Amino acid sequence: MEQYSLSAIEQEFHKTVVTSLDKTGSSGVTQWQELATLMANTVWKATNPNSKTVTEKQLLKSVENLGQTEGKTQEWVELMTDKFNKNKPFDPDLIKAIFWTLSDSLGRHAVKWLSGQEIAPSKTQKLDLPASFFGVGQTKYQIFDNTLKILSLIAEYKSILIGFDELDLPDSQRSKAGLARPQVVARLIKMIVDKLSLSKTSHGVVIVTVMMPDTWTQKVKSMPGGVPDRVSGTEKPILLQGINADAAVELIKLWLDEFYKSRKLVPPTPLYPFDEQKIRAIVAEGNSIRQMLRWCAEKFQATVSDEDKFDGKKPPKSAPKSPVEQAYQKELIALASSVDSWLDDQSKIASALQFGFKAIRGKIIKNVKVESIEAVEPKYKNKGYINFKVVGTENGTTVKIGVCVLQKSSGNSVGAALSRLIRYKTFDITRGCLVRSKEISPNAAKAQEYANELVSKLGGEWVSFEAENVKPILALFHVHQGRGDYQLTDKQIVDFAHQSRLLVDNYLIREILSAPSGQVPGNLEKE
Template structure:
């Protein structure tokens, strides 16, 4: 046994470093790539149940089954989900789909198709995505010389360069082997994921139901999705089911729904949990009727209060049976257990092992500087994992220092700001909420010679507005009252854009003196859209058009994320408001200044000479496949050598 390090060595390191000084929240990305200790014996009954049902559906009997975890927030559900994901990744026993962000609740089927595409885009830890694993399995089914996915991914771009018809040949070969496939384009798009960066990302975008440029769609031989949002929603579930059906030929699929809590509602007035519960019901019923080979497992992680609402409150609402679909395997959800005294000690031990090893230290006992008796006492209080880690963070010092809220918010803000991607540009409501939060901290301040008196998101009449104008700014400029109605309109469908712009011109109805539209510059207003006329009218009425730039709104999105997760980060609303004011995130924000300043920018029209299209009709054009008459004699393998 190693000799314990001296107290001075331990004291010096402990007082300068804190292994628990990390955000206690596990994000969605952490489920895929996070690295944190997990006590595998805690709630092992739940993870074991998942692995068991995956093996049961592998035979296709039943085709689909479901189970639910009933879990309080902070009890360690994210650690459990990550444990399941890692196990499936390690032994390649199932495809894993993780849903925790649902976007527009009015388009839940379309959102699920995007969730499916994004999940399969995640890496298996060896640089190979789940899409590529699926594509490789499909190719290996029709070639004589099977190759590992990694080798196929490395060789495929060169093989494509040698033979431009390779995708056509493989597609047709796979369709012969899989006559049940309803949409050959899906097979074609999956195969393109084996390509390089010039092809794979666009194929995945198409698989998510998103539009490609006409040139890229032609290059890939794929039809562009319809721009009619209702048709996108109507087709999304069918497309997702076809993807699931194809993937299930090779491995079971685990679909995990998480983060169902929240106050967001759709246009019908249903909460997020109810909308997602309805999606699970739709999936369960549709998969039962579909052709899946190795089965699908649906896992839902639900807080107790949400479960009661879904099972009891919805009775008589026309969406009965959700509870049976959420947990078909067991009569009731599996309850996740709180850590007891023994588990608390083991969790802290796990966290500290890596810490002391990284500093080449040997503590006098595994949980130093904590006392094992105190940790066991904490266990008797049934703490959540989140609460336990917070306690450890606050007490991991020989002389504990009070936690500084400003420092916590700064770290949380930097963490959220570092998140990759600009997916938020598709979410008008999220952008509007971020701007609104920043403006609420500026009441009583003067920016661009404008004194901000108030800002409100209560736009009346509510029915007339229909959420088009997201908030109003009441201000004074040169002694004159100004009421600015603000609408973030990132939508790509002309009817939606026109309807929302129309509301911005209704100054008398909403008691405005100016309408302000915010929209990305690359999202043109088509000249044949009705929205084009409203753009002209708003301009004539002195309205303002602001080009939305991602970098300008990103800080506001980041601090909004901290605000939304404030309980998890352990910070208060007042502290966040103070942080926004002290750091001048909102005061110096160029987008906010542009909103308050006199109108200057104009959203550009689309100057293309393309013929107008009827907005409620699909422009989808199905490509014709090359007919390979002598397909049986084609040596596909030679192109992959």
């Protein structure tokens, strides 16, 4: 499973940049808000060089107080955008959106807009922003151009490090131009280097690409058009040396130190509960650092018991019981801190659901035995709107459920998807299932008509959901995507899902398979 689309790498790169900036930074706020604070201080320093530097939380509090009157926040954002552009001319819509990330009520909508997602027209009106950050056509060139604008702006304040890893994983697909994963990434790097515009005061950008020597010599170095020069400036890559025993011991000490400090525990030795000689022996056997750390994770629970005490405090009562659970918990934590970046990502949610249904083939849930997951044909008519088809048997009768995850706000997009979901004969389905957490705009009359026909006349279903319903499936899906990195097999992941009943008991999966209620959900999010 690819972790990005090889034929839409520009859009995937943009999404990665925006998602990264939406994560909490060192100051306890998102990195978008950190950037907005740096920009605000630039404005004030330009007016008065002796003005005090305002911290992120001070600025957030100030904007929050303004937010008691929405009009005042809008006035402040407009004023700051104008003043900023007088000193550092940038795309005014980009600057405005970044200042809006400081708003408690509209900040999340600003981040969605920056990511290129659709937001309700009423929200773009309040933000005073165009319908889309990517422009009307949303071509890959417009998308990439806006990504470069963001990077250029950040570089005015901070040095940027961009890393590309896992280029050596097997390709399950090729780009439309027939390029493999490392070649697609190499071309992207060339585009960044060639087109990124940096000022004389910029802090610069460093691009680090990690790959095996054979990948470099056989796939990248031979690429035409100066690609190798951009990937490695000297055309002489830096060879990474395997970790030695001393470095391995120090690394584990560092990780354990962070672990114990976060739990206010004091271990008897910096390596507790591990033996230094055992760690050195593992490294001497030629194991990689990843294999060694995996060994540590597996042995931690067995070594540290609830009865062990040191300095009057017990070590943690629970640790991941298996490598899969450890990876799953890690992905859950990451998802919990970035809900707004994926809750409306209908493509990602659909892919996770498809993975989940494939993992429960043969299971009987809500009287439906899941037999297979199929693509929706004919593709030229579907155009990707119905994501997949769940085929099964219910009381001896074949059921074919067309699943459409639809989080977009545009009435045209919603109408186009629903117009397909109600065409049972065309797409060989016996039931249509709309997966959507939000209302359909009252102004989208045709979409409303289709939704009513689906639910009231055709025996279809509209399944609403919340983040907590999707998070477990998405976390397991991410573990599966990164199974090479986690050194897990498909069987291990599926076994974990079955043993934990993570999928068969999931609300969203059960609702999709359950008998339709014949009603529109009452817990829908307002647009």
